[in-house]
Amino acid sequence: MNPIKEKPHAGGRGASGITGLSAHRDFSSLRALYGKDRIPANWRDRLPDPASYYSQHAAKLTRPNGMGWAQGVCPFHDDHNASLSAQLIDPRGGWRCFAGCGSGDLVGFHMRLTGKTFKDAVVDLMESRA
Numbered sequence: 001m002n003p004i005k006e007k008p009h010a011g012g013r014g015a016s017g018i019t020g021l022s023a024h025r026d027f028s029s030l031r032a033l034y035g036k037d038r039i040p041a042n043w044r045d046r047l048p049d050p051a052s053y054y055s056q057h058a059a060k061l062t063r064p065n066g067m068g069w070a071q072g073v074c075p076f077h078d079d080h081n082a083s084l085s086a087q088l089i090d091p092r093g094g095w096r097c098f099a100g101c102g103s104g105d106l107v108g109f110h111m112r113l114t115g116k117t118f119k120d121a122v123v124d125l126m127e128s129r130a
């Protein structure tokens with residue numbers, strides 16, 4: 001039995017490799033991005049189930065087909081033909097409007113529906129599930 005040899009990286013430790021200025025810049029840009037209430041790293045796992053989300057926000061939603069796609073009324077235009085197709089099985093909850101409103105994922109749908117920013121939409125969605 002041979003013990004596993006593990007050598008930590010010893011070389012390349014420059015004394016003045018990191019300048020204080022650039023480190024500070026990165027930090028402040030991160031703060032600007034995430035602000036005081038940052039999104040938790042596992043936010044994708046905390047989004048609501050697409051099936052329950054879309055059943056609340058798209059009228060006349062059908063049962064999903066074998067691929068998980070259901071049809072419903074698109075809330076983004078004056079829809080009379082259930083032009084919205086929404087993915088109810090994949091947790092990302094993709095959607096597409098065949099009348100030309102576009103497509104995206106569940107967060108994008110919620111952003112468009114509420115007019116919120118990405119961060120606010122994610123927080124909103126996490127809270128709606130709790």
Ligand SMILES: [Zn+2]
Nearest residue numbers: 074077097101
């Ligand atoms: Zn539409």
